[in-house]
Amino acid sequence: MFLLELLGNSILYAIGVYLLFNCCYLLFFSLAGHKKIKPLQVTVKKNRRICVLIPAYRENEVVLETSRAAMNHQYNGEFDVYVIADGLLPETVSKLKSFGVNVIEVFFEKSTKGKALSTALDQIPANKYDIAAILDVDNIMGSDFLQEVNNAFGAGYRVVQAHRTAKNMDSSFAFLDACNEEINNHIYRKGHFAVGMSSALIGSGMAFGFSYLKDLLKGIGETVGEDKELDFRIVKDQERICYLDKVYVYDEKIENAKVFTQQRTRWIAAQVEFLKKYAGEGVVQLVKHGNFEFFNKVVQAFLVPRVLLIGILGLFFLSSFLLPVGPSPLFWGIQLVMLSAALFIALPARFYKSKQLVQALVQLPYALFCMVKALFQIKKAKTSFLSTPHKVKSVSAEVNV
Structure with missing residues (x-):
C-alpha cells in the first residue's frame, strides 16, 4: 500500500x-x-524589390479575391504577385493572369506548402527580388504591410513576421479562433520580441530575404508544419525574427468544429x-x-x-x-x-x-x-x-x- x-x-x-x-x-x-517595443532604427533607406507569394491549393474562388487585393496594394517600390497554383482550374489560372498575376503551376503526388514554395522559388530568377513575402490564400495585406516590411529590412532584419489578425468574426467559433490567434500573437510573438528574443513564425504574413528563404526551404520535405521547420532553421542560424505588432495581415478564422x-x-x-x-x-x-x-x-x-x-x-x-x-x-x-x-x-x-x-x-x-x-x-x-x-x-x- x-x-x-x-x-x-x-x-x-x-x-x-x-x-x-x-x-x-x-x-x-x-x-x-x-x-513597449522599441521603434525600428532604419539605417538603409531604399525601396527593395519584393515578390508576394501566395500558395493556393484547390482554392479557386478565394485566390481571385486575395490576388486582386494584393495587386492593388500600395507600395513605394517594385513588387510582383505570384500565385503558386496547385490544383487550380484552368479558368482560374486564366483569370489570375488577366489581373497581371504571375502564375506558377505545381504538381505533386502529395502536396505541401513547403514544397510548393520551394518549387516556385527555383523558377524565379535569384537576382530579381530582394524580399519574398508569403501570404496564405485567404490573406489580405494591411495598407502599409510591404512598406513596413521594407523598413524592417532596412533596420537589418532578414526575417519578418507581421501581426496576423481576423478578417471575420461572424460566428462564435470564428470569434474563439480570433481570440486564440491574438493570444498567440501576444505571447509567442510580441512577448518574446519585447524581451529581445525572436518572434515565432505563423505561416503567413511573413517575409524573408529572397535568397535566404531559398536556402531555408532546401530539403523542406513533406512536413505538415513548414513554418515551424523554418523557425528551427532560422534560430539555428542565430538570426533574430522581427515582429511588426502594428502591421496587419487579415486572415479568415475557422467557423465550425469540423474545420x-x-x-x-x-x-x-x-x-x-x-x-x-x-x-x-x-x-x-x-x-x-x-x-x-x-x-x-x-x-x-x-x-x-x-x-x-x-x-x-x-x-x-x-x-x-x-x-x-x-x-x-x-x-x-x-x-x-x-x-x-x-x-x-x-x-x-x-x-x-x-x-x-x-x-x-x-x-x-x-x-x-x-x-x-x-x-x-x-x-x-x-x-x-x-x-x-x-x-x-x-x-x-x-x-x-
Whole structure:
C-alpha cells in the first residue's frame, strides 16, 4: 500500500510540476507582451524589390479575391504577385493572369506548402527580388504591410513576421479562433520580441530575404508544419525574427468544429513531429553553442496546447478532491488561476467589448472535445494534406485595428 501511494504521489507531482512550468511560461511571456517595443532604427533607406507569394491549393474562388487585393496594394517600390497554383482550374489560372498575376503551376503526388514554395522559388530568377513575402490564400495585406516590411529590412532584419489578425468574426467559433490567434500573437510573438528574443513564425504574413528563404526551404520535405521547420532553421542560424505588432495581415478564422478539428490535427501533428526531431538537438545547441533561442523553440514544442491545458488542469483540480494522493486542490487551483491570468492578460482589450466573448467562452468545452479528437487523428496528417478550406470574405470594419 505504501509503495502504491508513493508511486501515485510521484506520478501526480511530476505531472503537476510539468503543468506548472506550462503556466509559468505562458504567464511570463503574457506579462512581457505589455512591455513597449522599441521603434525600428532604419539605417538603409531604399525601396527593395519584393515578390508576394501566395500558395493556393484547390482554392479557386478565394485566390481571385486575395490576388486582386494584393495587386492593388500600395507600395513605394517594385513588387510582383505570384500565385503558386496547385490544383487550380484552368479558368482560374486564366483569370489570375488577366489581373497581371504571375502564375506558377505545381504538381505533386502529395502536396505541401513547403514544397510548393520551394518549387516556385527555383523558377524565379535569384537576382530579381530582394524580399519574398508569403501570404496564405485567404490573406489580405494591411495598407502599409510591404512598406513596413521594407523598413524592417532596412533596420537589418532578414526575417519578418507581421501581426496576423481576423478578417471575420461572424460566428462564435470564428470569434474563439480570433481570440486564440491574438493570444498567440501576444505571447509567442510580441512577448518574446519585447524581451529581445525572436518572434515565432505563423505561416503567413511573413517575409524573408529572397535568397535566404531559398536556402531555408532546401530539403523542406513533406512536413505538415513548414513554418515551424523554418523557425528551427532560422534560430539555428542565430538570426533574430522581427515582429511588426502594428502591421496587419487579415486572415479568415475557422467557423465550425469540423474545420477546427482538422486544422488542430495538423498543428498537433507538427508539434509532435518537431518535438521528436529536435528535442535532443535543443540540448546540444544550448550546452555546446549557447543557443538559447533554439532551446526555447524546443520548449515551445514541449508545451501542452492551451485548450487541452485548460481541460487537463480542470480535471486534476476536480479529481484532487477525491484522490487520497497527489497535490492538493489548492495546488491545481493556483495553476488554473495562473493560466486564466495569462490568457486574459494576453487578450486585446477590444475583445472584452464584444458581446460575442461570452458566446465564445461557451464553446470552450466543445473546442476541448475537438482537441481531444484531433489527438487521435494525428496520423492522418502524415498521410494526407489537411488544407483548411476557405470562403470569400471581406475584411470586417469591426476588426480593423
